[in-house]
Amino acid sequence: MSHSDAILDRLMSLHPKVIDLSLDRMHRILAALDHPERRIPPVIHIAGTNGKGSTQAMIRAGLEASGARVHAYTSPHLARFHERIRLAGELISEADLAAALEECEAANEGKPITFFEITTAAAFLAFSRLAADYTLLEVGLGGRLDATNVIDQPALTVITPVSIDHTQYLGETLALIAAEKAGIIKPRIPCIVGPQQDEALRVIEARASGLTAPLSIYGQHWMVAPDRDGIVYQDDHGLWDLPMPNLIGPHQIQNAGTALAALRHLGASHGQASAAVTRAEWPARMQRLTRGPLVEAAGPQAELWLDGGHNPAGGEALAATLKTLPPRPTRLVCGMLNTKDVAGYLRALAPHAEGLTAIDIPGEPNTLPAATTAGIAASVGLPADSAPDAETAIRRIADQEPRARILICGSLYLAGRILRSNG
Known part of the structure; x- marks a missing residue:
């Protein structure tokens, strides 16, 4: 320390x-x-x-x-x-x-x-x-x-x-x-x-x-x-x-x-x-990750992105961004705080993703439990499961869909943990 x-x-x-x-x-x-x-x-x-x-x-x-x-x-x-x-x-x-x-x-x-x-x-x-x-x-x-x-x-x-x-x-x-x-x-x-x-x-x-x-x-x-x-x-x-x-x-x-x-x-x-x-440089705002252990976990054909938006307006901005990217099967890895309007955030994203894997935000006492995030995702029409951590989620998605666009999202706190753990 x-x-x-x-x-x-x-x-x-x-x-x-x-x-x-x-x-x-x-x-x-x-x-x-x-x-x-x-x-x-x-x-x-x-x-x-x-x-x-x-x-x-x-x-x-x-x-x-x-x-x-x-x-x-x-x-x-x-x-x-x-x-x-x-x-x-x-x-x-x-x-x-x-x-x-x-x-x-x-x-x-x-x-x-x-x-x-x-x-x-x-x-x-x-x-x-x-x-x-x-x-x-x-x-x-x-x-x-x-x-x-x-x-x-x-x-x-x-x-x-x-x-x-x-x-x-x-x-x-x-x-x-x-x-x-x-x-x-x-x-x-x-x-x-x-x-x-x-x-x-x-x-x-x-x-x-x-x-x-x-x-x-x-x-x-x-x-x-x-x-x-x-x-x-x-x-x-x-x-x-x-x-x-x-x-x-x-x-x-x-x-x-x-x-x-x-x-x-x-x-x-x-x-x-x-x-x-x-x-201008501003990390975790629709940032493409190009190296590090999480990129390796995603495999050579997948894309890995990171975004720290966390409220309904952030979800809408992210959805509008996804609309402008070349089409690819898109999967979300999502962790959120328990103080946020999770349904409002995910509702905007649901039409632009094939599915969501929910995770806890590591080391964050106010994290929403992954199972709760997954349940809310399902309620707004996003097929969802959960995983113990981001790396497991990414490997699982890449196994099912090697060409996936994998987007880690839902919280600036999660984005910070991801940037730290990915070096």
């Missing part, structure tokens, strides 16, 4: 609840640290239900193409915690992470604070100590009371598509969830708004109007659409003809549009726009 892992384990025990949305504990620890959040490079703050990470990755690729130094904060991590904090483009070093965590642990003095709050404070501390041009800050959950929402004057806020997820924390309706996401909008600070359902957009517009924050809204102020073998982005400043995003799936065109609208606001060139869509 690394030094930072040992500290992270200790920090897990400081608050009984994993999630407890409030800004009081953040304000307390940031004051004890002498307000590092006020000394970080200009912030682009990103909220939304789906597409936050991909959109952030594209904004970063566009900014870095001009030579800008960009800090970035994202969650959850897939293989190791260091992925959450990028300092001027590079993952935080073990030494810098351990130092920031220890300083936050000391400043907190054992008081109650959630794991996400204290690690967010550590990110601010690290960001405040290294010069950069921008800080990309991804909201953890919601927006209004999220630990990242302590930045009074960001350079720009961004809201990606809002849909139903995390209802136990954010409310049961789209309007309530949108109100939480819109909590990152700040007085007179411009906000880029990705594609939204009308109910969510009305809430975002009302919040912005009350704060006189100018909005740049998909479908009103900017457009993005597939065009021949690329995409076209258009706004009041003109038109960009660009290559197809290297992140796979029709929903990535919308994410690209949101990123391009943000970059346009920041004065980006056509070259930066092109880099945004062609150079």
Whole structure:
């Protein structure tokens, strides 16, 4: 176990609840640290239900193409915690992470604070100590009371598509969830708004109007659409003809549009726009696995894919992506958390797969039991069985159908375990 892992384990025990949305504990620890959040490079703050990470990755690729130094904060991590904090483009070093965590642990003095709050404070501390041009800050959950929402004057806020997820924390309706996401909008600070359902957009517009924050809204102020073998982005400043995003799936065109609208606001060139869509890297978003023990288990003729989407909108995005791929018998290997709308997620995928093998998410206390996942899959019309682990599931599928397209899906936590175990 690394030094930072040992500290992270200790920090897990400081608050009984994993999630407890409030800004009081953040304000307390940031004051004890002498307000590092006020000394970080200009912030682009990103909220939304789906597409936050991909959109952030594209904004970063566009900014870095001009030579800008960009800090970035994202969650959850897939293989190791260091992925959450990028300092001027590079993952935080073990030494810098351990130092920031220890300083936050000391400043907190054992008081109650959630794991996400204290690690967010550590990110601010690290960001405040290294010069950069921008800080990309991804909201953890919601927006209004999220630990990242302590930045009074960001350079720009961004809201990606809002849909139903995390209802136990954010409310049961789209309007309530949108109100939480819109909590990152700040007085007179411009906000880029990705594609939204009308109910969510009305809430975002009302919040912005009350704060006189100018909005740049998909479908009103900017457009993005597939065009021949690329995409076209258009706004009041003109038109960009660009290559197809290297992140796979029709929903990535919308994410690209949101990123391009943000970059346009920041004065980006056509070259930066092109880099945004062609150079972004974001693992476990329809990622093709090409080597490692799981690829060997699948055999030479099969395809192995990984996707971390986990709510009904994620299922729909994945289904739309599968529709665009060359036809192949498709089998899902699926593990999900017990907090998710499993039927809603799988219903969208059922018409695009021949069957599903359910697994538990290894090492995850909130995993849905594989047998339960299989039962829900069967109820939405997906023939299903279960297996003790991903490798067994993959071997079994490949034995029956050597040319299968095998898609491991259902959870970012599962995706992280898969990336770790596959090396």
